[in-house]
Amino acid sequence: MTPEAIRALVGAGRIDRRVYTDPAIFALEIERIFARAWIYVGHDSQVPRPGDFFTTSVAARPVVMIRDDDGAIRVLRNRCGHRGAMVVTQRSGSARLLRCPYHGWTFRRDGALDAVPLADGYDGSGFDRCNPAYGMPKLARVANYRGFVFASLAADGPDLETFLGPARGSLDNMVERAPDGALEIAGGCFRAVQRNNWKIYLENLHDGVHAPVVHQASIEASRSAAARPDARPSFALDVVAANGAGYRTMGQLQVNCYPHGHSDMRGFRRTDADDPQFAAYVASLSARLGRERAAEVLADNRHNAMVYPSFSVHPAFQQLRVIIPQCVERTVIEVWCLRMKGAPPLLHRRTIAFANAVHSPASIVKVDDLEAYERVQNGLAHDAPAWVSAERGAAGDPAVAASALDERFIRNQYAAWNDYMAGAA
Ligand code: FES
Ligand SMILES: [Fe+2]
Incomplete structure (x- = not known):
């Protein structure tokens, strides 16, 4: 494919459906994106x-x-x-x-x-x-x-820190949240073989519009469970119910876009806890960082961050997601949990509860996302419509951060996609 033919696949907020379905484009992505990036x-x-x-x-x-x-x-x-x-x-x-x-x-x-x-x-x-x-x-x-190991098949290109750019902030925040200043992988991973192109998954990461729709069933289930007279406070229920935040709340969540396709989204879930173990955690973090800095680190509530094209993190709940494309319509996603060294057991229990509630292939949240991704893949399999739309929020001032209602982060991913695929990166 000529660079012109590649560029013609992605217009202003519009993506040719073949970008998700053509095995030849997929093969090119592996060589031009995954074999060049970190x-x-x-x-x-x-x-x-x-x-x-x-x-x-x-x-x-x-x-x-x-x-x-x-x-x-x-x-x-x-x-x-x-x-x-x-x-x-x-x-x-x-x-x-x-x-x-x-x-x-x-x-x-x-x-x-x-x-x-x-x-x-x-x-x-x-x-x-x-x-x-x-x-x-x-x-x-x-x-x-800071413990996250990256590799590149390309001998040249930006060094890792330059490549990460401001997306480093989410990795920094993740490490700084640990009282001992270090993290470790805890246990094995969830591994889902998804029947969708890898980009369909990335295009969902800061999508605040889908949450109340796709996750309606789990939101309602969590609300009715929380309303039962014998209900006890539950972190997992709160995590699931947060998807029901209205468009107004989603519209207030900041989404930042960075070079190379990276992005992050500020948090919408409560990250502290009314628990003596949480107070002990804050105390030990303050002992290392000082009270003011510890408060800053904890207030820096990032829901998730994308390191395009292979990696996503949830800093506050210590989750990693690794994106491993298999073929044009199949993607493996691995979800790993980290343990913060020096933190009381409650913090790690919350990490595990978050993974089970949201990221497990058997979670009542994730199954609905998987269904939506597969429907998109199936819907794009045939000739019409020729284009996918990612135009929402196009009128937004590029100097101001987007919100979780905008699709700017998707357009930012395609700016990087074009650079890699058409040769500029
Ligand atoms: S020893 Fe490895 S292929 Fe023969
Ligand atoms: Fe979702």
């Missing part, structure tokens, strides 16, 4: 000791994040230098050497080939054990921002 790989707490590893994928390539002997985190292509088999098949673990399950070639923690069986069989062949071409290649760039 992609979230994992959290450094998943690999605390040398030899600890975690597997995932970057731009459709299987990768291993592994702690090397010198303490550095490497991200290696999970591909054997012999015949190309995936070397590490476990999701996570620890190993002195990585051994390919096919013919037993072994690799060191930096990806270098360590040994091959029947080595003398290669005499006279040109095979050289020290040639990096026989190893597990390192990804071109790896960087760790």
Whole structure:
């Protein structure tokens, strides 16, 4: 496709339906967006000791994040230098050497080939054990921002901090909320295989218009449960009921758009709690940061933030969402919970309750989103209408933050999409 043909797919607030359905466009997205941008790989707490590893994928390539002997985190292509088999098949673990399950070639923690069986069989062949071409290649760039590990297949481009830009604020806030100033991944993840293009998911992240409609059933259920005479205060009920905030409230929620397609949205859920453990948490945070700074960190209530194209965080409730496109109409979303080091158990219980209430594939909230995404995907499968609309809020002053009723953040994602796809990024 020529750059002109690509640019013609996205007009002012209008997107050609093929952007969500054409496998050739999807293949181009993987090479031009996911293979160029910084992609979230994992959290450094998943690999605390040398030899600890975690597997995932970057731009459709299987990768291993592994702690090397010198303490550095490497991200290696999970591909054997012999015949190309995936070397590490476990999701996570620890190993002195990585051994390919096919013919037993072994690799060191930096990806270098360590040994091959029947080595003398290669005499006279040109095979050289020290040639990096026989190893597990390192990804071109790896960087760790406050525990969040990103990698890029591209050797050039902005460094990670420049790429994140103001979106860094949400990652900072997440870390600063921990009394000990550090986070760790807690347990495994929710993993949903969604029958929708990856962008349909991103276009929902700050969408305050869908919430009272799509989530009507769970809002009503939470309201009637809360109204029962024997009802007790429930964090999970409050979390679900918040989707019922009216358009006026949603219109007051600020949505900020940043370069490279990133964005964030200020919070609409109450994040404090009337509980002695919450008071103890505030006290320990204040002991580290001082009262004033601790109050600032807690008042910085961000509902969620998008690091385009692969990562979203909920700072106040310590959730991560990882976007892993599989094909044009299938996307894996993983939801991870973090534990704030030094925080009382109540805080982590709320993190888990939030994940169960909102992010679990079995939650009464998420199932309705999944249904909506799939209906969009199905609706776009055929020729008409040719365009999707993301025009709401077009008259807004670009110098002023948008609201959760505007689709400006979607247009901001497509500005980045165009830059990557048509070559400017
Ligand atoms: S493919 Fe890995 S050892 Fe043969
Ligand atoms: Fe939703």
